[in-house]
Amino acid sequence: MQKNTFISVVLSIAIVGGALYFVTKTPEASLGNTEVAQTQNTEMRDGVQYVTLAAKGGYFPKLSSIKPDIPTKLIVKTSGTYDCSASLVVRSIGFQKVLAPTQEEIIDLGTPKPGEKIQGVCSMGMYNFQIKAE
Amino acid sequence: MKNTKLQGENEKSSSDVIWQAIPIGLAFLALFFIVQKSGILNLGLGGPATPATSFIVGLVASVSSCLAVVGGLVLSLSAQVAEDDKDNRKPFYLFHMGRLGGFAFLGGLLGALGGAIGVSFTLGAVLGIVASLVMIILGLNLVGVLNKRAVKLPAGIFDYFKKVEHQVFAPLIIGVGTFFLPCGFTQSMQVAALSSGSFVSGFLIMLSFALGTLPVLLVLSFGSVTFAQSKHAPLFFKSVGVVVIGLGSFALLAGLVGLGLIDPLFNI
Structure with a gap:
C-alpha cells in the first residue's frame, strides 16, 4: 500500500507539474x-x-x-x-x-x-x- | 474477529482506490486544461447564427471551458444519483428533457421579446458560483472525505439530494436552470436568439445549441450509471470526485474573478 501511495503521489505531482508548465506558458505563444x-x-x-x-x-x-x-x-x-x-x-x-x-x-x-x-x-x-x- | 479483519481489508482497499483515483482524476483535469489552452476549440465560424451553426457551436461548447460548469455539474449530480441508486435513470431523462425544452422555450422567448429582456451577467455569475460550490461538496462526498469525517453541515444537504433524486420537478428545473449558467457559448447563442427577431427562430437556435451539447452530457450522465453497475464503481466514483473538485474549484475561482471580487489568477 505504501508503494502504491508513493507511486500515486509521484504521478500526481508529475501530472500537475506538466499541466502547469503547459498552461502557464505565455498566451502569445499559443x-x-x-x-x-x-x-x-x-x-x-x-x-x-x-x-x-x-x-x-x-x-x-x-x-x-x-x-x-x-x-x-x-x-x-x-x-x-x-x-x-x-x-x-x-x-x-x-x-x-x-x-x-x-x-x-x-x-x-x-x-x-x-x-x-x-x-x-x-x-x-x-x-x-x-x-x-x- | 473475522469481521474486524474484513473491515480492515475493506478500509485498506478503499484507501488503495483513492490513491489510484487521484492520478486518474488529475490526468483528466490536466487533459481538459491542455485542450483549452491548445486553441483547438477556437474554430472560426462566421456568418449569422443558423440552427446548423448553433448545433456546431453546441458541440464545441460541450467540450470547452463550459464543461467545467455545466458538464461538471451534470457529472457530479449523475455520479451522486448513480451512487445512491444505480438503477434510477429517471432523473437523467428528466434533466435532459428539461434542458432541451428549457433552452428551446427560453430561446423562443428571447427571439419574441427581442431586447426587452437581457440575460444578466451577475445572475449568471452568482448561479455559476452556486453550481461550483455544489460540485465541490458533491466531489468531496464522492471521494469519501465527507463520509468519514462526518462533517455536520452537508448531512442535511445530502438528505435533501436523496429526496430530490426521486422527484420529477427538481431534475427538470435543474435542466432548465442550466440555461442561466455562465458559459460564453450559451451567452453568444442567447444574443443570437435575441436578435433573431421571432419566437420560432430563437426557439430553433437555442434548441439546436442544446442538441449540440447533448452527446457529451448524455455520455457523462449515462456513463455514470454504466460505471456504477460495473466492478470498477468505487474507483470511478472517487476519480469523478477528484475531477469534479478540480472543475468546481476552477469554476469557483473564475466566477469570483467574473464578479470582480478577486484578481485573475490564471488565463487559460
Missing part, C-alpha cells in the same frame, strides 16, 4: 494568436488613442500599455468568436456586453490617469486582459 501580439496595438487618430485587442479564446495581447492623460478608446475585435471572450466585462468603466461573433466594438475608456490599470475579463472570468497607462 496557436493562432500571434499576429496581434507582436505588433504595436495602439495608434493615435485625431487626438484619440486607440488600443486594439483581438477576442477569441482569450484576449490578445493580454497586456497592453498606453500613454496616460490622452482620451483613449478600446477596440475589441471578434472574429467568429462564440466563446467566453465574446461576453466582455470591463468593470472599472461599467461596461458589460455580449459581442456579436464578428464585429469591432469601440469602448470609451475616458482619459486614463498615470498608473491607472484597466482590467477586462470575460463573464465567466477565465480570460482576462490588462491595459496599463504608464
Whole structure:
C-alpha cells in the first residue's frame, strides 16, 4: 500500500507539474494568436488613442500599455468568436456586453490617469486582459 | 474477529482506490486544461447564427471551458444519483428533457421579446458560483472525505439530494436552470436568439445549441450509471470526485474573478 501511495503521489505531482508548465506558458505563444501580439496595438487618430485587442479564446495581447492623460478608446475585435471572450466585462468603466461573433466594438475608456490599470475579463472570468497607462 | 479483519481489508482497499483515483482524476483535469489552452476549440465560424451553426457551436461548447460548469455539474449530480441508486435513470431523462425544452422555450422567448429582456451577467455569475460550490461538496462526498469525517453541515444537504433524486420537478428545473449558467457559448447563442427577431427562430437556435451539447452530457450522465453497475464503481466514483473538485474549484475561482471580487489568477 505504501508503494502504491508513493507511486500515486509521484504521478500526481508529475501530472500537475506538466499541466502547469503547459498552461502557464505565455498566451502569445499559443496557436493562432500571434499576429496581434507582436505588433504595436495602439495608434493615435485625431487626438484619440486607440488600443486594439483581438477576442477569441482569450484576449490578445493580454497586456497592453498606453500613454496616460490622452482620451483613449478600446477596440475589441471578434472574429467568429462564440466563446467566453465574446461576453466582455470591463468593470472599472461599467461596461458589460455580449459581442456579436464578428464585429469591432469601440469602448470609451475616458482619459486614463498615470498608473491607472484597466482590467477586462470575460463573464465567466477565465480570460482576462490588462491595459496599463504608464 | 473475522469481521474486524474484513473491515480492515475493506478500509485498506478503499484507501488503495483513492490513491489510484487521484492520478486518474488529475490526468483528466490536466487533459481538459491542455485542450483549452491548445486553441483547438477556437474554430472560426462566421456568418449569422443558423440552427446548423448553433448545433456546431453546441458541440464545441460541450467540450470547452463550459464543461467545467455545466458538464461538471451534470457529472457530479449523475455520479451522486448513480451512487445512491444505480438503477434510477429517471432523473437523467428528466434533466435532459428539461434542458432541451428549457433552452428551446427560453430561446423562443428571447427571439419574441427581442431586447426587452437581457440575460444578466451577475445572475449568471452568482448561479455559476452556486453550481461550483455544489460540485465541490458533491466531489468531496464522492471521494469519501465527507463520509468519514462526518462533517455536520452537508448531512442535511445530502438528505435533501436523496429526496430530490426521486422527484420529477427538481431534475427538470435543474435542466432548465442550466440555461442561466455562465458559459460564453450559451451567452453568444442567447444574443443570437435575441436578435433573431421571432419566437420560432430563437426557439430553433437555442434548441439546436442544446442538441449540440447533448452527446457529451448524455455520455457523462449515462456513463455514470454504466460505471456504477460495473466492478470498477468505487474507483470511478472517487476519480469523478477528484475531477469534479478540480472543475468546481476552477469554476469557483473564475466566477469570483467574473464578479470582480478577486484578481485573475490564471488565463487559460
